[in-house]
Amino acid sequence: MSETQTSAITAESNPFRNGLWRQNPVFVMVLGMCPTLAITNSVRNAISMGLATTFVMVASYGMISAIRKLIPKQVRIATFIAVIACAVTVVDFLVKAISIPVYLALGAYIPLIVSNCLTLERAEAYACKQPVLKSMLDGLGMGLGFAFALTCLGMVREVLGAGTFLGVPIFGAHFEPWVLFLLPPGGFISLAMWLLSFAWWKERSLKKAEQEAAAPQLAAPVEVRS
């Protein structure tokens, strides 16, 4: 897509954009499924869950990266989990202090950020090898990419399931809400549809690129023969 832009600042030196789009945690890596499916029944919940996860990732990756040379290899996973659990405890109290309705809506899923496979995977794959600032940028990119994906899903589910966007009705009085989308199966279906449309889009752009690459190759031998 933006190949020319990213080649100027290569993917490795730009961890922020990498997480946001190229290796989007939900749509590309399919990680962190529990909150993705459970908390996306409204846009507001999706955004707050995404931001909470972003905070945990930035804070814990900063810490993990700072102490990465002190951690013995055998107990690294346990250490990561302990650091992440501290950050999650902070977020748990923060959300409770900022907004009680959001805290009640997110419920058990805030403590469960600890066992989100996304947080641990990035700590293992990135933060324990890279310097502090880069790891925090990676956490920010991954977290915002996660928030973006949650919002995409939340949008579909709230608009179709309740006929509202951020709590504001958008279809008028005659709209019959498609309640299935607010219930658990709706989460599975809407994520499947997003994945399908991304796969379709990718295949289409690949085919286009192939055709463009094939066209001059076909033209060249014709000229030689003539």
Add this chain to the structure above:
Amino acid sequence: MNESLTHIFLDSFLINNFVLCTFLGMCSFLGLSGKFATAWRMGVSVMFVITVSSILSWFTNLLLVRFHAEYLRIIIFIVIIAATVQLTEMFIKKNSPALFRELGVYLPLITTNCAVLAVPLFQTSRAYSLVQSTVFSIAASGGYCAALVLLSLVRERVELSDVVALAKGTALTLILAAILSMAFMGFAGMGNAS
């Protein structure tokens, strides 16, 4: 809270199935349901870890309440789970090296299975007694195991059939999970019968 044991069992096994209705343990549910053989082994080891760690967390929670250190709950619970997983790993390695090789990478991953952390958190917030939380942990993890096995059976069948290339992979698994989840919604009616 004085919920009857049968109600707790039915509620967490069928009505609010951990995987299909509350979306806990999704990663392993989508990742490990490809083959029936791996699925049931994973299900049984998760059941073991959940039951042991839930009982341990119940006693630890008593201590935390006694010393007014409830804010340490998340950290303590995850440490208990990590220790239980480590113990399970050692136990399986000693008693059945074949099974250990089979599960391999997946065993340490149980630590990051949200279903495992959710059971101690839920039993604390619902103030269950020791017997109630044991029943709850067995039923919840049994529900997880059942969902995993069901999906793996369906996926083994679908593997043999002709599917559009575009939909192969995660998208197809998600659609199958959606259909299973719709089937489990049928149990919602049992919720008021207790």
